[in-house]
Structures are given as C-alpha cells and as structure tokens.
Amino acid sequence: MKDLIISKKMTDKEEKYIRKQLRSYNLKIAPPNQEYINKSVSLVLKDKNNSVYGGLIGTIYRACLFIDILWVTENKRGLGYGKELLIEGEQIAKDEACTFIHLDTFSFQAPDFYQGNGYEIYGVLDLYSDGVKRFYLKKEL
Numbered sequence: 547m548k549d550l551i552i553s554k555k556m557t558d559k560e561e562k563y564i565r566k567q568l569r570s571y572n573l574k575i576a577p578p579n580q581e582y583i584n585k586s587v588s589l590v591l592k593d594k595n596n597s598v599y600g601g602l603i604g605t606i607y608r609a610c611l612f613i614d615i616l617w618v619t620e621n622k623r624g625l626g627y628g629k630e631l632l633i634e635g636e637q638i639a640k641d642e643a644c645t646f647i648h649l650d651t652f653s654f655q656a657p658d659f660y661q662g663n664g665y666e667i668y669g670v671l672d673l674y675s676d677g678v679k680r681f682y683l684k685k686e687l
Contacts, residue, residue, distance in 0.1 A: 587611060587638050589631055591618065602631045611639035613649035616656075628656075632663055639687060646686045653679040
C-alpha cells in the first residue's frame with residue numbers, strides 16, 4: 547500500500563524546499579566551476595517618484611545568465627528602455643564572467659526585439675493549439 551499522497555496545493559515553504567532540494571542535487575552531481583552558485587539579477591525601471599515602468603529578472607548560474615522576465619509597460623515601449631535593461635543585464639553577466647545568456651519568449655511577445663539585439667533562436671516549440679510559438683534564444687558574450 548502506498549504511504550504517500552499527491553496534493554494539489556503547495557505552500558510557499560514547500561515550494562522553496564523542493565527548489566532547494568533540486569539545486570542541492572544538481573550542485574552535488576555537476577558543481578559549477580565558479581565561486582558563486584546562484585546569483586539573482588534584478589533591474590527595475592522607475593521614475594523619480596518610484597513608479598515602476600519595467601524591469602529585468604534573471605539568474606546567473608554555471609557561467610550564464612538566464613533572463614526569466616524582461617518587461618516594460620506598454621506606454622513606454624518602443625522608447626529604448628527595453629534595450630537599456632537588456633544592455634545593463636548583459637553588462638552584469640559579463641562582469642560576473644558569464645559566457646552566454648539565454649531566455650525564452652512567445653511569438654506574441656518579443657522574438658524580433660531579441661533578435662534585433664543579437665540573440666539567436668536555437669529552438670522553437672510550436673505545439674500550442676492556438677498557433678502561438680515559444681522561442682528559445684541565446685547570445686554569446
């Protein structure tokens with residue numbers, strides 16, 4: 547008889563524990579060749595009143611930066627702020643001795659933006675039922 551159950555509800559504490567356990571296993575099996583193991587990158591775009599208009603959130607791990615989120619509010623898009631955030635993130639990656647950056651974006655988001663900034667598509671997931679595609683991009687530093 548099974549003594550474990552699968553719950554459809556997860557607490558923040560449980561999620562943190564599961565993430566920590568996977569990272570611990572990964573580090574044991576394939577330790578990074580860098581002094582730092584996992585470093586967050588957080589950039590926020592705001593005005594003098596501290597109103598937020600965008601940001602970049604990522605993680606440096608194993609000599610690469612993974613950009614999880616790059617967002618600029620709609621009324622500030624096309625003004626170069628996204629590119630500025632990207633350039634600043636790339637500089638942080640270089641300063642941390644990263645050799646590349648990778649990210650993903652949907653077809654309705656920003657694949658052209660990233661390609662225009664030197665990122666190359668290395669994979670496409672095109673199985674969504676509504677025709678949306680997910681692009682996986684990278685840039686060597």
